[in-house]
Amino acid sequence: LDILEDYCLFRQYQYCRIDGNTSGDDREAGIDAFNAENSEKFIFxxxxxxGGLGINLATADIVVLYDSDWNPQVDLQAMDRAHRIGQKKEVHVYRFCIEDTVEEKVIEKAYQKLQLDALVIQQGRLTEQQASTKTMNKDELLNMVRYGAEKVFAQKDITEITDEDIDAIIAKGEEATRMLNEKMAKYQANARKFTLDGGLNPYQYQDEDEQQAVPEELLKSAMAAAWVDPPRRERKKNYNESDMLRGITNSRSAPSKSGPKLPKRPHLHDFQFYNNARLSELYDKDERYITHRWTLEQRAASINRDAQAAAVPGDTQLEPMTADQLTSKDDPPKLTDKEIAEKEKLLAEGFSEWSKKDFQAFVKACERHGRADIPSIAAEIEGKEEKEVKAYSKAFWANVATLSDYDRIIKNIERGEQKIERQKHIVNILAKKLGQYRNPWRELRVHYGQNRGKSYTEEEDRFLLCKVHQLGYGAWEELKAEVRKSWLFRFDWFLKSRTPQELGRRCDTLIRIVEKELEGDDEDARGGKRKGAAAEAGGAKRGKR
Incomplete structure (x- = not known):
């Protein structure tokens, strides 16, 4: 590809290129530039x-394979990139091959693979391949690469190629293709009998007249030396339900000696709006006390064991040491009853029943309906009553700054509220515009100015504006259905064939025209008022004189 690219640059040809280092964006840009109408890039x-699948080059009608792949399916896929939906021309495929080189054998074996694919795999009769067709040894690969090397080196340098030489090369290629097809036809009879290899060995690179017979004794000795015993198959022991349950029971009953048993902290999410700072402070205080108490108990037990080991047999006056005897005034304090009640109260104040799903539904509902429309928000949160949503909304807006993604949430909600305000503004200006006429369905006039298009008629625009006021802004699917049901447009195929998105864009254009018209009327009205006030002031001054 680098050599071909250098040639295109030398000839100043416009081209595109895709290889393993091409990014996804460059790939899409190259395909679009090549398939563009009247594109100057005619080489890809x-x-x-x-690239894999998905490359559509329907504007190409010539495919040239410079380097054939060992896997024939890869070359077929490359050809199919031009045989896409939208192809209007006959596609010609040219395959370049150097005579008497390894490329001939690669192409020949690729044809054999396609023959086996058509006769065996595509007919659903695939079984295991013979062991001799699975691997290649070092000598077979070396013979394949060396095939025809002496003829290549014996060739003379060619400085110039004429049209006659090209015609001769094409004619020779056609003859070689014909001979290859005849050779492949010999294998079809055996392949149809389902001998798996079709009478051929896909990894045999010598012609029949070049093959040398191998003595049977030598072959048997080589097979015996290379034989490897297969591993023993052992049945994997399945799990024993009784052992599993016994292990779980023992693990639960055995006490842990690694440390004290600390109270389990609840997982406090930020959207549940707990007083995390105070709760963490109380839990830390309780854990410090329990850990210190456990340390004292371990120390007392160690002292008792040492004392018992050093005691005189028969001495009954030995009193065991307790943890209380080791306490001091500097020990961590225990939670008071007031603090325990405070902790329970703080845990009850949080919204533990609100999951992440409920929180996300609340935020989406606020974006869609605005923060003040509690009934509409509650209707979109499954399993929550309006009273619960109202309490959560109050806590949400009081502590929204404590959320981890506060900026993104606020920005999305404010953007949604701006859309709601915009929709209300559109409803008001449409109501004001339609209120100027007794029968807006027939009398409504749109002052297009310079925005008069050639696609839509005034009757169509009148119908769209009236329907948007009736159905609400944004109901483009319903507007599409109303257009198809209206008898006014039963033969208007242009309007009936518009998509909901196209109708929405047309309505946006009409709304901007109406909005601009009403703004001009308001400015004229304000100007008239100012002129009237100035005239009244001038008359009053003349009366005083």
Missing amino acids: LLSTRA
Whole structure:
């Protein structure tokens, strides 16, 4: 590809290129530039394995394979990139091959693979391949690469290629293709009998007249030396339900000696609006006390064991040491009854029954309906009553700054509220515009100015404005249905074939025209008032004189 690219640059040809280093954006841009109408880029350089599926080059009608792949399906996929929906021309495929080189054998074996694919795999009769067709040894690969090397080095340098040489090369290629097809036809009889290899060995690179017979004794000795015993198959022991339950029971009953048993902290999410600072302070205080108490108990037990080991047999006056005897005034304090009650109260104040799903539904509802429309918000949150939503909304707006993604949430809600205000403004200006006429369905006039288009008629625009006022702004699917049901447009195929998105864009254009018209009327009215006030002031001054 680098050599071909250098040639295109030398000839100043416009081209595109896709290989393994091409990014996704560059790939899409190259495909679009090549398929563009009247594009100057008429060459597309691709590696057959780069890009994968999804490359559509329907504007190409010539495919040239410079380097054939060992896997024939890769080359077929490269050809199919031009055989896409939208192709209007006959596609010609040219495959370049150097005579008497390894490329001939690669192409021949690729044809054999396609024959086996058509006769075995595509007919659903695939079984295991023979062991001899699975691997290649070092000598077979070396013979394949060396095939025809002496003829290549014996060729003379060619400085110039004429049209006659090209015609001769094409004619020779056609003859070679015909001979290859005849050779492949010999294998079809055995392949149809389902001998798996079709009478051929896909990894045999020598012709029949070049093959040398191998003595049977040598073959048997080589097979015996290379034989590897398969591993023993052992049945995997399945789990024993009784052992599993016994292990769980023992793990639960055995006390933990690694440390004290601390109270379990509840997982406090930020959207549940707990007083996390105070709760963490109380839990830390309780854990410090329990840990210190456990340390004292362990110390007392160690002292008792040492004392018992050093005691005189028969001495009954030995009193065991307790943890209370080791306490001091500097020990961590225990939670008071007031603090315990405070902790329970703080846990009850949080919204523990609100999950992440409920929180996200609340935020989406606020974006859609605005923060003040509590009934509409409650209707979109499953399992929550309006009273619960109202309490959560109060806590949300009081503590929204404590959320981790506060900026994004506020920005989305404010953007949604701006859309709601915009929709209310549109409803008001449409009501004001339609209120100027007794029968707006017939009398409404749109002052297009310079925005008069050629696609829509005034009758169509009148109908769209009246329906948007009736159905509400944004109900484009319903507007599409009303257009199709209206008898006024039963033969208006242009309007009936518009998509909801196209109708929405047309309504936006009409709304901007109406909005601009009403703003002009308001300015004229304000100007008239100012002129009237000035005239009244002038008359009053003349009366005083």
